[in-house]
Amino acid sequence: MQNKIYLRYIKWIIAILFIMLIMIGALIYYIEQKNIIVVNKELCEKVTTQIKNTLQNWIKDQLRMIEMIANEDAVIEALMDPDDKEKVMNAYNYLKKINDKYPYYENIPLVIKLNNNKTVNVNINGDEKEVSNGQIFIDTVDSKTIGKAGLHISWVQSAFAGKKIFISEVYPSILRGNPIFVISSPVIKDDKILGAAVIAPQMDYFTKLFVDNITIGKTGYLAVFDERGMIISYPQRDMILNKESIEKTKHITNKLLNDNYDFYEKCNGVIKRIISCKTDISSNIIKYQWYIASFQDKKEIMESSNYFLKILVYSSIIFFIVIAIIIFTITRMIFLKPINVAFETVHRLSNFDLTVSINEISDDEFGEMLKALNIMIQEFRKVVGDVTHNGKILVSSSKLMTKNINTIASATHQMNLKVGNVSDTAKDMSQNINTVASAIEEMSMSIKEVEKNARKGFDIASEAVIMADNAGQAMSSLDRSADEIGEVTEVIKRIADKTTLLALNADIEAASAGEAGKGFAVVANEIKDFAHQSTRAADDIANKISSMQKNTEQAVKVIKDITNIIDTINSSSKTISKALDEQMKTANEIASNAVQGNERANDIANSIVELADGANEIAKSVGMAARGEYDGTDDADKHMNTSAVEVARLAKHLLNIVEKFKI
Numbered sequence: 001m002q003n004k005i006y007l008r009y010i011k012w013i014i015a016i017l018f019i020m021l022i023m024i025g026a027l028i029y030y031i032e033q034k035n036i037i038v039v040n041k042e043l044c045e046k047v048t049t050q051i052k053n054t055l056q057n058w059i060k061d062q063l064r065m066i067e068m069i070a071n072e073d074a075v076i077e078a079l080m081d082p083d084d085k086e087k088v089m090n091a092y093n094y095l096k097k098i099n100d101k102y103p104y105y106e107n108i109p110l111v112i113k114l115n116n117n118k119t120v121n122v123n124i125n126g127d128e129k130e131v132s133n134g135q136i137f138i139d140t141v142d143s144k145t146i147g148k149a150g151l152h153i154s155w156v157q158s159a160f161a162g163k164k165i166f167i168s169e170v171y172p173s174i175l176r177g178n179p180i181f182v183i184s185s186p187v188i189k190d191d192k193i194l195g196a197a198v199i200a201p202q203m204d205y206f207t208k209l210f211v212d213n214i215t216i217g218k219t220g221y222l223a224v225f226d227e228r229g230m231i232i233s234y235p236q237r238d239m240i241l242n243k244e245s246i247e248k249t250k251h252i253t254n255k256l257l258n259d260n261y262d263f264y265e266k267c268n269g270v271i272k273r274i275i276s277c278k279t280d281i282s283s284n285i286i287k288y289q290w291y292i293a294s295f296q297d298k299k300e301i302m303e304s305s306n307y308f309l310k311i312l313v314y315s316s317i318i319f320f321i322v323i324a325i326i327i328f329t330i331t332r333m334i335f336l337k338p339i340n341v342a343f344e345t346v347h348r349l350s351n352f353d354l355t356v357s358i359n360e361i362s363d364d365e366f367g368e369m370l371k372a373l374n375i376m377i378q379e380f381r382k383v384v385g386d387v388t389h390n391g392k393i394l395v396s397s398s399k400l401m402t403k404n405i406n407t408i409a410s411a412t413h414q415m416n417l418k419v420g421n422v423s424d425t426a427k428d429m430s431q432n433i434n435t436v437a438s439a440i441e442e443m444s445m446s447i448k449e450v451e452k453n454a455r456k457g458f459d460i461a462s463e464a465v466i467m468a469d470n471a472g473q474a475m476s477s478l479d480r481s482a483d484e485i486g487e488v489t490e491v492i493k494r495i496a497d498k499t500t501l502l503a504l505n506a507d508i509e510a511a512s513a514g515e516a517g518k519g520f521a522v523v524a525n526e527i528k529d530f531a532h533q534s535t536r537a538a539d540d541i542a543n544k545i546s547s548m549q550k551n552t553e554q555a556v557k558v559i560k561d562i563t564n565i566i567d568t569i570n571s572s573s574k575t576i577s578k579a580l581d582e583q584m585k586t587a588n589e590i591a592s593n594a595v596q597g598n599e600r601a602n603d604i605a606n607s608i609v610e611l612a613d614g615a616n617e618i619a620k621s622v623g624m625a626a627r628g629e630y631d632g633t634d635d636a637d638k639h640m641n642t643s644a645v646e647v648a649r650l651a652k653h654l655l656n657i658v659e660k661f662k663i
Contacts, residue, residue, distance in 0.1 A: 014324050021316050029312055033305040040301050041262060044216060044275035044294040051210055051222060052277050052292045059281060062183050062201055063165055065102075069095070070185040070197040075110060079187050079194035082112055082120045082137060092138050099140040104205035106173050106180045109139040110187070111149055111156055111196040122146055134160065136198075144175060154287060155184040159196030162186055167286040170203055170232040172241055179203040179232060179241050203240070207233045219272075220296035226288035229253035256291050264298060271298045345373060397512050407502070428481065442467065469563070483549075489542045492534055500528055500535075537610075544600045551593045561586075 069075055078084075078091035095108045112120060114133040121128045122137050131137040134151035149156055158166035168182040180200045187194045203224075211222045211233045224233035229246040231239050239245050246253075252274060255263055261276045276293035283289060341358060348356040358374045446463060506527065565583065568575060 010328060013327055017323060017327070018320060021320055025312050025316050029305065029309050032308050032312075033302070036301065036305045036308070040273070040296070041275060044220070044273075044296065045277070047214060047216060047222070048275060048277045048292045048294050051214065052279055054210055055206065055224070055290070055292065056279055056281065058201075058206065059167070059279075062199060065098070066165065066183045066185040066197055066199050069098070069108070069199070070187050072197075075187055075197060076189050076194065078138065079110065079112055080189060085123075088122075088138060092140075095138065096140045104202050105140075106175065106178070106200040106202050107139050107141050107145055107198075108200070109136040109145055109149075109198050111135065111159065111184075111198060112137045113160055113193055113195045141175060148174065155182045155198065156196060159184040159186040159198075160193060162188075162193060163285075165285045167281070169226065169228075169287045170230070170241065173200070173202075181232075203233055207235075207240075211235060216294055216296050217300050219300045220294055223293050223295060225249065225253065225256065225291045225293060227253070227257060227291070228288055230288075232290070252293075256293070267295065272296060273298055273301055342370060342373065345370075345377070349377070397509070400509065485545050486542060489539075489545065492537070492541075493539075495534065497535070499530065500532070502527065504528070544603070548600055551596075554593070 072091075072094060074087070074090040074094045077087045081087050091110065095110070099105050099108045111134060112131060114120065116133070119130045119132045120137055122131050122143075123129075129143075129147055131147050132150075134149060134153070134156045136145050136148050139145045151157065151160070155166050155168045164185060166184050168184070170179050170181045172178065173180045180202050182198055182200050184196045184198045187197050206224075211224070212235055214222050216222075221235050222233075223231060223235075226232055229249045229252070230241060230243075231245050231249065232241065234240050252265055252267075255265075255274075256276055256278070261278075262274075264271055264273050266272075272295045274293055274295055276291050279290045279292070281290065345356055345358055356377060358370050358377075446467065507525070
């Protein structure tokens with residue numbers, strides 16, 4: 001299991017590391033790609049800027065050259081006096097010398113300015129040629145261009161208009177068709193324009209030196225455009241001054257004119273990056289502004305980033321493998337050992353072995369975890385030990401509780417027997433009171449007979465004596481029965497006191513049993529309440545018996561008085577009629593008291609019966625609780641049964657559970 005966790009951990013770490021490497025690699029690749037693009041841009045800008053500066057410096061040299069020619073005395077004298085052949089020859093020699101020194105000039109001619117309709121004759125190899133206003137009358141190409149040009153030419157117009165410097169568009173030479181441009185400057189003497197000095201540099205010279213010899217990478221090259229879109233310098237000569245190229249490069253020219261000097265554009269089916277710059281030649285002296293642009297395949301630019309990507313991928317793979325090995329080794333050294341210790345400890349705990357302990361604990365987070373696990377084991381070991389000890393005590397307490405319940409059952413059985421005896425005595429007392437009531441009725445009948453028949457007074461008196469004796473005996477018997485009932489009442493009180501004591505003992509046992517003894521506590525309370533009811537009932541019976549004894553004593557006394565009166569009747573029958581009324585009243589009172597005594601006796605009997613029934617129920621419940629039985633007819637039985645049985649069962653179950661642990 002620990003190996004699976006370890007491997008899952010390694011897999012997650014490696015996966016996260018792999019994702020991080022990919023993200024970092026992508027970021028590095030993106031940065032490097034941007035950097036390559038920036039470096040390429042800087043390189044192209046540097047190249048185009050250098051070529052621009054070179055071109056501008058070359059143009060400046062040409063400007064200085066044209067100014068020097070325009071101010072040359074030989075040139076001025078030849079234009080002032082074109083008919084003087086010597087002066088014309090001096091000018092020619094001067095220009096030819098310059099052309100020989102700087103062979104990149106296609107031609108260095110002079111244009112003459114003449115008055116309207118005036119012409120000059122020039123001897124060309126023995127032939128006279130007429131030159132008119134605005135035409136070339138001296139050149140350095142063996143008179144091939146004499147008589148050429150004219151006032152319709154832009155650089156002639158500019159010079160005759162007094163414009164100090166003018167640079168024409170690049171156009172094909174009339175001699176060889178190669179691209180040239182013309183720089184003209186007016187020749188002035190005493191503020192009079194005599195003509196124009198002209199130089200015609202060849203663009204091929206510039207192209208060969210700077211455009212052809214400069215490459216950017218494998219596919220990069222330079223080109224020079226003018227603002228028409230005409231290519232004036234290009235590695236492929238067929239593209240130079242090709243009017244069809246104007247249409248092809250129109251989209252590029254539009255971006256250049258809008259000052260967009262860095263963009264990608266499709267050229268001949270290939271996407272190229274174009275970085276350009278505009279020359280700083282003043283637009284006042286040049287007809288069409290020039291632009292130097294570098295062209296390079298986008299694919300080639302990105303090849304460096306692709307090569308870098310390969311290096312990055314290989315480096316990342318090597319780095320990933322090295323880091324994975326390092327992580328694997330470090331993880332195995334640092335993490336696997338404490339994981340194995342924790343696994344072994346938990347495995348032994350799962351087998352209920354609490355004797356395990358962790359001795360080697362490091363100072364890191366794993367060490368803190370193992371330290372906490374060690375403390376938990378020690379505390380759990382202590383808890384299991386306490387539970388085992390308390391479980392044994394609970395078993396002993398449940399056995400003692402069962403023993404106490406048996407004692408209560410035995411005492412309750414004895415109480416039941418005694419309550420039965422009290423019930424029988426109460427029934428006998430009730431019968432005796434009924435007998436007394438009957439006797440009193442008979443006595444009342446007798447008194448009535450005495451009243452009716454005074455002559456039979458003696459006999460009646462004799463019978464009255466006998467009846468009085470019987471009544472006295474009955475009253476004495478009733479008095480003795482009342483005494484016996486009083487003894488029974490004392491027995492009931494003692495039983496109730498003992499029941500209260502038993503209930504208190506059951507309360508104490510229920511409290512010691514805890515939650516399991518709650519049901520038994522309810523039964524004990526019920527017994528206690530019943531004991532209190534028994535005590536109150538016994539006190540009530542005692543009060544009633546006391547009242548009955550008082551009435552019995554009065555009845556005995558009355559009977560004795562009757563006996564005395566009957567005795568006096570034997571001596572004097574005259575007094576019978578006088579005492580007869582009093583006897584009738586007394587007899588009525590006796591009858592009333594007898595009836596009340598009978599009712600009280602019945603109440604006593606009923607109470608004793610209820611007490612007997614309660615004692616039987618108590619005996620039954622306590623007996624069943626002692627045996628662990630339950631018949632489902634009473635909540636008290638249920639609680640007592642649940643308490644006794646459940647306490648014992650839980651105690652055994654608890655011991656069975658904790659016995660699994662090794663401590």
